[in-house]
Amino acid sequence: MSSDHLHLNLFTMDSVEHVTVGSWRYPGDQSARYTDREYWTEVARTAERGGFDGIFFADVRGIYDVYGDSRETAIEKAVQTPSNDPAYVVPAMAEVTDHLGFAVTKSTSYNHPYQLARELSTLDHTTDGRVAFNIVTSYLESAAANLGLDERMEHDERYDRADEFMDVSYALWEDSWEDDAVVRDAESGTFTDPEKVHAIDHEGEYFDVPGPHGCEPSPQRTPVLYQAGSSDRGREFAAKNAEAVFVSQPTEEAVVDYVEDLRERAAGYGRDPDHLKFFPGIVPIVGETEELAEAKHESYKEHIDTEGVLALISGFVDMDLSELDPDQKLEHIETEAIQGVVNAFTSNDDREWTVREMAEFAGLGTTSPVVVGTPEQVADEFEYWFREVGVDGFNVKEVVRPDTLQDFVDLVVPELRERGLLREEYAGNTLRENLFGAGQTELHDDHPARQS
Numbered sequence: 394m395s396s397d398h399l400h401l402n403l404f405t406m407d408s409v410e411h412v413t414v415g416s417w418r419y420p421g422d423q424s425a426r427y428t429d430r431e432y433w434t435e436v437a438r439t440a441e442r443g444g445f446d447g448i449f450f451a452d453v454r455g456i457y458d459v460y461g462d463s464r465e466t467a468i469e470k471a472v473q474t475p476s477n478d479p480a481y482v483v484p485a486m487a488e489v490t491d492h493l494g495f496a497v498t499k500s501t502s503y504n505h506p507y508q509l510a511r512e513l514s515t516l517d518h519t520t521d522g523r524v525a526f527n528i529v530t531s532y533l534e535s536a537a538a539n540l541g542l543d544e545r546m547e548h549d550e551r552y553d554r555a556d557e558f559m560d561v562s563y564a565l566w567e568d569s570w571e572d573d574a575v576v577r578d579a580e581s582g583t584f585t586d587p588e589k590v591h592a593i594d595h596e597g598e599y600f601d602v603p604g605p606h607g608c609e610p611s612p613q614r615t616p617v618l619y620q621a622g623s624s625d626r627g628r629e630f631a632a633k634n635a636e637a638v639f640v641s642q643p644t645e646e647a648v649v650d651y652v653e654d655l656r657e658r659a660a661g662y663g664r665d666p667d668h669l670k671f672f673p674g675i676v677p678i679v680g681e682t683e684e685l686a687e688a689k690h691e692s693y694k695e696h697i698d699t700e701g702v703l704a705l706i707s708g709f710v711d712m713d714l715s716e717l718d719p720d721q722k723l724e725h726i727e728t729e730a731i732q733g734v735v736n737a738f739t740s741n742d743d744r745e746w747t748v749r750e751m752a753e754f755a756g757l758g759t760t761s762p763v764v765v766g767t768p769e770q771v772a773d774e775f776e777y778w779f780r781e782v783g784v785d786g787f788n789v790k791e792v793v794r795p796d797t798l799q800d801f802v803d804l805v806v807p808e809l810r811e812r813g814l815l816r817e818e819y820a821g822n823t824l825r826e827n828l829f830g831a832g833q834t835e836l837h838d839d840h841p842a843r844q845s
């Protein structure tokens with residue numbers, strides 16, 4: 394743990410269903426309002442009231458069509474489809490908040506770095522420095538076809554492209570415009586001093602980008618960088634680039650090993666290992682009493698749509714789970730998609746999972762632990778992971794929207810604050826300051842983006 398208090402992200406998606414398939418049918422659930430700007434401004438206000446660092450928006454391109462070799466289940470059950478581009482709700486949410494950050498997922502396989510660097514600089518300007526980029530390489534085959542590729546790139550090659558993508562982005566964000574390039578001198582007629590705006594002249598395997606960057610420096614220059622690599626290649630990428638890392642490991646021991654491994658790898662890139670923050674996912678189900686919390690848990694479970702969950706997981710692991718007998722034990726496979734999800738159900742020595750058991754468990758937040766109890770019991774669990782296991786905070790996953798967030802903010806947040814685990818005030822105005830301390834608006838100097 395490199396933090397003196399807990400950090401929190403709300404884990405969500407600009408879609409009906411994210412990781413709790415079936416919950417849109419729960420009485421009062423508002424997921425279907427994802428197209429409504431006011432839904433998101435309410436979420437933003439609640440998250441800021443609860444001291445959250447940021448709202449994390451997952452995003453995918455393509456449809457989950459691996460299950461049954463068909464897109465039908467995913468479409469019928471709203472499995473991450475339909476979904477909107479999360480970047481466009483961010484300005485509305487920023488308008489009604491002062492400190493909350495916004496992490497948007499963007500793919501290095503399906504974007505061009507010059508274009509994306511511009512979009513993210515713009516968002517960083519419009520939010521006064523509260524934007525993060527969740528760097529993904531994308532795992533769905535169905536996305537490739539829509540975006541002009543014959544097939545999805547091979548796993549490690551996706552990371553090669555991502556490396557070069559980030560080299561270009563860093564050069565645009567960090568090196569192209571000097572701090573004092575913009576002079577706005579009305580008298581002389583010089584808005585920007587051309588001597589202080591530089592080409593980047595990047596010529597590489599995937600991209601040729603002369604530059605310069607089209608945007609003047611935004612408050613954070615480089616947005617805060619989130620990443621979730623779990624393969625060997627992915628870990629190397631995260632160690633080099635990420636400031637916030639999503640942890641998806643099956644056991645406490647595996648989480649500890651993962652954090653240690655990434656910190657060591659980061660040191661290998663000349664980085665202070667404390668400049669990486671680690672966030673596992675967690676699903677809090679809280680009630681004023683144990684009985685109320687248990688009753689909520691039971692009724693949430695009743696709404697899990699196991700077929701929809703199987704469609705989601707089939708896409709995560711790139712394997713058609715409709716071909717398996719529901720009582721068959723899951724076996725370890727190597728996948729080109731998300732290895733961490735396979736490992737969660739096949740690399741835990743304490744337990745073997747059948748297909749049915751996995752679908753029932755994964756219906757509430759996929760691979761993350763579900764914590765059910767009173768505010769004190771849920772806070773105990775958060776405190777344990779923070780103090781004893783050494784994570785910096787959590788991605789709080791929603792079951793029912795917005796009830797999960799509201800319950801958490803109204804019931805658990807006061808308990809965490811009482812214990813001194815959660816701050817009363819934000820450290821600064823930008824997202825990076827809130828994660829790393831007042832004054833740290835730009836990347837740390839030991840980040841590879843600043844080493845050129």
Ligand SMILES: Cc1cc2nc3c(=O)[nH]c(=O)nc-3n(C[C@H](O)[C@H](O)[C@H](O)COP(=O)(O)O)c2cc1C
Pocket residue numbers: 450451452453498528529530531532621622623624625626627628639640641674730731732733788
């Ligand atoms: C918490 C978490 C959130 C993720 N969110 C997304 C996402 O929104 N979009 C996406 O394409 N991939 C997402 N991923 C997948 C990762 O980007 C990555 O592909 C995955 O962790 C596998 O890593 P690997 O490629 O190193 O095996 C997420 C993974 C985790 C653990």
